[in-house]
Amino acid sequence: MSQPKKRETSWQVDFGGKAEKQVKKLPPDIRDIVFYLKYRMEQDGPERTEWRNYGIIVNAKDAHHCHLSNNRPRYVAVWKVLNREEQVIEIRFVGPHGSVDYSRFK
Secondary structure, X not given: OOOOOOOOOOOEXXXXXXXXXXXXXXXXXXXXXXXXXXXXXXXXXXXXOOOXXXXXXXXXXXXXXXXXXXXXXXXXXXXXXXXXXXXXXXXXXXXXXXXXXXXXXX
16 A cells, blocks of 8 residues: 655645735734744644744644744734645734634634
8 A cells, every 4th residue: 555645845834814914914023923934834844843832722623823922912823734644734813912712723
């Protein structure tokens, strides 16, 4: 039995509709951090243990988050692996920590 082919290229990382609008409203320095996070996920996948407060969202299937800044307001990003075999990730939220509803990422 042959094993599934591992994708030779990087992960596909896209912004969900809401996150695409949110990223445009971010301060330029935070926007740069979001695009760097996206780049790192494209290269190395969804587990970003080196990022501040990285974690898997409890009670959500393959959803992750991390802090983008330590200062106030604190910004966060939330992403979900849509398909591990095809290596597809969707960034679902980028914005202030107080605005994120983690329960909607199930």
